[in-house]
Amino acid sequence: MFKPYLYRIGFFILTLTLIFSLSSCASKKVAKVKKLEVEKEKVSEEEIPFIKSSQFNDPDNFCLLxxxxxxxxxxxxxxxxxxxxxxxxxxxxxxxxxxxGKIDKYCAFCHTPIGVMSREFPPLDGSKLSEIAKKGIQCDFCHTISGSKGIGNCAFISSPGPVKRGPFKDSISVHDTAYSELHTKGEFCGMCHNVNHPENNLALEKTYTEWKEGPYPREGIQCQDCHMTPGPGVTKPNPGQASQFGPMRPHIYTHEFVGGNAVVTALLGSALHQMLAEERLKAAAQLEIVSSPKVTLGAKNEVQVKVTNKGAGHYLPTGLTEVRQIWLDFKVTSADGKVIYHSGKLDTDGEIDPKAVIYHTILGDKNGKPTEKVWFAEKILSDKRIPPKETVTEKYFFEVPVGIQLPLTIEVILKYRSAPQHLIDELFGKKKIILPIIEMTTAKAQIQ
Ligand code: HEC
Ligand code: HEC
Ligand code: HEC
Ligand code: HEC
Ligand code: HEC
Known part of the structure; x- marks a missing residue:
C-alpha cells in the first residue's frame, strides 16, 4: 500500500521542534528493561518515589497527535x-x-499513580490534583514503566522521560523508543491486578495469580492477547499501524482494556466501552442442562446445570469478587405457564434470592462477620467461582405436583451484575442508579 512517506518526513521535522522543547531527545534504542521477576512484595509508603506530574506527557496534547x-x-x-x-x-x-485517612494513598496509588507519586494526592477531595493525574492510568505512565519489583500492589518502576517503551524492536519515532519484554507479558498487568491488604497481606484481588495458575500461560496466552485484541477471545493477528506516521505492521495491540464494567463506562459517557463489555461477558461462559427426559409426578425431581468458564483467562468472576455477582436464574414452568420453581430472582429492592447459586467471594472481618469493605477484611469466608476452562455442576431439586400440565420447560440464565444493588444504594442513594443486569448466556430444555 502507498504511504505518504514524504509527508511523514515533513511531519517529523515539524514535530522535532516540539519534541526538543519537551525533552532532551536523541533518537536511539536504549537498554532492555530488567529481567522479569515474579515475587510478591509489599510496597510501603516510603518507597513511593517523588515524581512531578509535569514529568509526564499529557495524552490529550501529545500522544494523541x-x-x-x-x-x-x-x-x-x-x-x-x-x-x-x-x-x-x-x-x-x-x-x-x-x-x-490511613488507607488513602494505598488505594490511590493504583487508581491515580501520577497523583500519588507527585504528592498531589492526598488531599482526598482531589483539589490539588493536576489535570494529567485525573486522567488515571494513561499512555505515558504505562509506556515509561522501566521495570517491575514483582507482582501486585503497584510494583511498577516509573521512569518518565523521552524513552517510550513498547513491544517493537525496530520502532523509529521522534521520541526515543525501547523494546520492553515486560510490556508483552501478563506480569506487566500483574503489577496492579493482584491486590493484597496493606496490613495483613490478605489476597483481595488475584486476577494475575488465577491466570498464572490456569491453563492459558502454558499455551502462551497473555492478558494482552484477550484484553488488547479486538475480541472477544484472542483475535490475532490484527494488522494495522501503531501510529498514522508509522509502517503497516502484521499485528498491533488495541487499547480499550475491556472487562465486565458496563456501568461506569456508560456513566462516564462511553457507549463503545459499555457495548464491548457486554459483548465480552456474553462470550465468557456456557450453560448445559442435564436431566432425565421423564418427569416423576408427585415427587422431587433433579436437574443439573453445568456452567463452564470458556472465555475468561482467570476465574469467573475475577477482580473485585466480593462485590461482583454472577448467578443462575433457574425457572421451571408448566405447559400452561405456571411457574412451579424459581431460584435466583430479585426481590423488590433488587436483592438476589439468598438461596440462589451465586459465584463470588465473601470476605470476613476480624470477628468473622461478612464484610464488603476490603479494608476491614482479615479472611476469606467463602470462595465459590469458576476457574478458567473448568466446569462446575449445580443440582436443583423441585417438587412436581400431580395434575400439572406437561411438558415442563426449564430455563436457565447466567447473569452478571457489577455490584449488589444495596451497595450502590448506600453509596449513591436509594435507586438513584439501577445497575444493569447482563445476561451472559442462557439454556432451555423440556421434560415430559
Ligand atoms: C510526533 C509523533 C508522535 C508522538 C507525539 C508520539 N509518538 Fe509514539 N510513536 C510515533 C511513531 C511514528 C512510532 C513508530 C511506530 C512503529 O514503529 O510502528 C511510535 C512508537 C511508539 C511506541 C512503540 C515503541 C516500541 O519500541 O515498541 C510507543 C510505546 C509509543 N510510541 C508511545 C507514545 C506515547 C506514550 C506518546 C505520548 C507520550 C507518544 N508515543 C507520542 C510517533 C509519535
Ligand atoms: C495499562 C497500560 C497502558 C496504557 C494506559 C496504554 N498502553 Fe500502549 N501498550 C501497552 C502494552 C502492554 C502494549 C504492548 C502489548 C503487547 O505487545 O503485548 C502497548 C502497545 C502500544 C503501542 C505499540 C503498538 C501496539 O498497539 O501494539 C503503542 C504505539 C502504544 N501502546 C501507545 C499508547 C498510547 C498512545 C496510549 C494512550 C492513548 C497507550 N498506549 C496507553 C500498555 C498501555
Ligand atoms: C498501574 C496499575 C495497572 C496496570 C499496570 C494495569 N491495570 Fe488494568 N486496571 C487498573 C485499575 C486501577 C483498574 C480499575 C479501574 C476502576 O474500575 O475504577 C483497571 C481496570 C482494568 C480493566 C477493566 C475491568 C472492568 O471491570 O471492566 C481491564 C480489562 C484491565 N484493567 C486489564 C489490564 C491489562 C490487560 C493490563 C496489562 C496490559 C492492565 N490492566 C494493567 C490498574 C492497572
Ligand atoms: C482467554 C482470554 C482472557 C485472558 C487470557 C485474560 N482475560 Fe480478563 N477477562 C476475559 C473475559 C472474557 C472477561 C469478562 C468476564 C469477566 O468479567 O470475568 C474478563 C474480565 C476481566 C476483568 C474484569 C472482571 C470484572 O468482572 O470486574 C479484569 C480486571 C481482567 N479480565 C483482567 C485480566 C488480567 C489482568 C489478565 C491477565 C493476568 C486477564 N484478564 C487475562 C478474558 C481473558
Ligand atoms: C494494586 C492496585 C490496586 C489497589 C492498591 C487498589 N485497587 Fe481498586 N482496583 C484495582 C483493579 C485492578 C480494579 C479492577 C478490578 C475489577 O474490575 O474487577 C479495581 C477496582 C476497584 C473498584 C471498582 C470500581 C468499579 O467501578 O466497579 C473500587 C470501588 C476500588 N477498586 C476501590 C479501591 C479502594 C477503596 C482501595 C483501597 C482500599 C483500592 N481500590 C486499592 C486495583 C487496585
Missing part, C-alpha cells in the same frame, strides 16, 4: 476512568473515613 486510533480506544476505558470512576470515589471516601 500521532497515535490517534490508540488514543480513541483508550479514552473512556476503565484505565482512563480509574481515578474519576464515581464508584471508586465513593468507596474511597468511606474507606478513608473508616481508617482516619
Amino acid at each position: 500521532c497515535h490517534r486510533t490508540i488514543y480513541d480506544q483508550w479514552k473512556g476505558s476503565m484505565h482512563n476512568n480509574s481515578y474519576q470512576d464515581p464508584v471508586f470515589q465513593k468507596v474511597l471516601a468511606v474507606a478513608s473515613r473508616d481508617t482516619n
